[in-house]
Amino acid sequence: MKLETLAPDTETLSVLETAALLRELTAGLISVTDFDEALTRLVGIARGAVAGVDWCGFTVLRAGEPAGVAASDPALAGLDDLSHDHDSPALRAIHRREMILAEDLERESRWPAWAQRARDLGVRGVISAPVDVDEQVIGAINLYASAPATLTTRHQLTAMLLAEHAGLLLAAVRDRERQLAQAHEVDAAQLTDGVLGQAIGVIMTQRGCPAPEALQVLRSAALSLQIPVGEVAERLVLTVSRPREN
Template sequence: MRTTTEPSTEAPGVLETAALLREVTAGLITSDDFDAALDRLVRTVRDAIPEVTWCGVTVLRAGAPASVAGSEPRLGDLDDLRHGDDAPAMTAIRSRELVWSADLRTETRWRPWTVRALNLGVRGVLAVPVDVDEHVVGSINLYAREPGVLSASQQLTAMLLAEHAGLLLGAVRDRSRQAGDADPTEVLTAGQVVDQAVGVIMTQRGCPATEALKVLRSASAALGIPLRDVAERLVTSVARRHAT
């Protein structure tokens, strides 16, 4: 992923970034409602990334209405698609590049979006594209109350977050599709069995949750069967081995 900023050696704290990714994982890994998962994501990001005052998400879904989620309702208009390409979120989605403005007071792009943002108290913005699956793309949008505080540190963290969140949101989409007309008990079971399978892979491979979820999704794609079915087969296989 390319960025419009100059290179920098500044890097986010490893512990802080790891803690953020763990929080995001905990909030999304067993969710089966895509829009609810977006709401959890923006609240987690707002509270976890230093200097970020608000967070929003803009998502485009093929054949379905766009989704928008925001940590602060009064700023929801900034993530809305009515601005078209004349907004950071859509610029990031269309270009597939990280988009950044350290100080909107000197920004010449995205008029009249910038005027609206300034009136709402936003001084800095960082939008990073996120790929959920072949039918869903979006942008995670970070907003700052103070100018100049969204630095290279936040940019690197945002890029890591986008890759991580895309993987988890893809799993949420899988579970949501599989749930279909199932009753609430069946939906819960679907989330639990995926969570159990992730735990099994983490134990077997000594890898983090995101890598384990990626293994499950790769197996699902390769075999051409739903994620839940792959997870159930794995959990059942392990249970049988332990039983013998």
């Protein structure tokens, strides 16, 4: 990622600050399986962890089309939504694959409609950094300041760090989301699969529980007995199908 504009000061992030930011971001997203929830957590963490930043947003494109936003303050969510403005810092960051900085929106000539809406909401400075998630999803993380000349080299370095690390974490979330969906598809197929389906039906009748819970009962039994789920199902069906002795 390259910088469109680099502030003249020489502030840098300390090792401890960097480690703390990465640790907090990782802890917040490491177990999340829903992409939208991950975005909500991401902007909340960034807003709270980066001094001088008053709001944080995230813009999402899926297959090249606007596909959602997340914002630390719902009142500013429209600034991250590309369906409102086709010309904005976030879209420029995504298309140019570079960080975009506007230190003072009062003097900003780029994205005139967007800049006016931002000023009306109290925003005076913005940094947008592109985030690569996977082959289908890309986005931009947007850091907003309520005062001009607030966003410095430190904030640009932080935004770069956030973008790189967030891209890795969000890609992992997308993988977990896909794996969970595939597992649900497998479960749905198993619910009606031969002997396994019959065994699930037996448990549902005996316990008065739904099919997914019955499947989990079979899995727990298989784990306890250390035998395949299919074998547990066969034993159960065989047991209930035996004629009772008079």
